[in-house]
Amino acid sequence: MIKTVFLDIGGVILTNGWDRDQRRATIDEFRLDYDEFQDRHDFVAHDFETGRLTLPDYLTRTVFYRERPFHREDFVTAMFAQSRALPGAIDFLDELAATGLQLASLNNESREINEHRIQTFGLNGRLSLFLSSCYLGVKKPEAEIYELALRITQRRPEECVFVDDRPLNLECAADVGMDGVLFTGVADLRRQLSERGVVFPGAASGPQPAE
Numbered sequence: 001m002i003k004t005v006f007l008d009i010g011g012v013i014l015t016n017g018w019d020r021d022q023r024r025a026t027i028d029e030f031r032l033d034y035d036e037f038q039d040r041h042d043f044v045a046h047d048f049e050t051g052r053l054t055l056p057d058y059l060t061r062t063v064f065y066r067e068r069p070f071h072r073e074d075f076v077t078a079m080f081a082q083s084r085a086l087p088g089a090i091d092f093l094d095e096l097a098a099t100g101l102q103l104a105s106l107n108n109e110s111r112e113i114n115e116h117r118i119q120t121f122g123l124n125g126r127l128s129l130f131l132s133s134c135y136l137g138v139k140k141p142e143a144e145i146y147e148l149a150l151r152i153t154q155r156r157p158e159e160c161v162f163v164d165d166r167p168l169n170l171e172c173a174a175d176v177g178m179d180g181v182l183f184t185g186v187a188d189l190r191r192q193l194s195e196r197g198v199v200f201p202g203a204a205s206g207p208q209p210a211e
């Protein structure tokens with residue numbers, strides 16, 4: 001009997017927050033040297049995503065370590081603009097929330113980008129818990145983050161399902177006994193959760209429209 005759904009956010013509900021392609025696009029937009037930026041990013045990314053480095057400090061290390069002909073605020077705006085909702089995802093979250101299941105994020109993200117995304121896309125009213133790397137101090141696919149997720153929710157692994165778009169994250173969750181669904185789209189996720197006994201509102205009242 002599933003009680004909790006752990007959800008990745010980037011690649012499942014929203015676009016990624018600050019992935020390689022998004023960094024490349026933003027760096028190009030501001031006409032910076034990508035290799036130089038990326039080298040610096042690699043050194044601080046883990047601290048940034050596990051809450052040990054703030055966004056202003058991250059930017060000081062990676063972009064504003066020298067004078068730039070643009071403002072920090074404009075760079076941050078461009079970073080945040082990389083986050084967009086994936087098609088149908090927010091509506092699906094509402095459907096999922098209506099099942100009464102506990103919904104918790106299980107996502108890797110730096111704090112400021114995470115909070116921008118939570119607020120901008122109204123995730124706060126839809127998920128009850130944010131198990132984000134920036135708060136927990138550990139990242140997927142480290143075993144500790146899955147163990148923490150179970151301890152914080154006080155669930156047994158068999159009471160949970162974990163949805164992620166990266167097979168490696170699912171493999172490592174499976175090591176602690178957590179069932180996983182590889183996210184390939186909303187329709188497939190609905191089907192996979194239904195197969196695991198999740199009853200969506202309206203699902204029992206008549207035929208569903210073809211997708």
Ligand SMILES: [Mg+2]
Nearest residue numbers: 008010011165
């Ligand atoms: Mg993802």
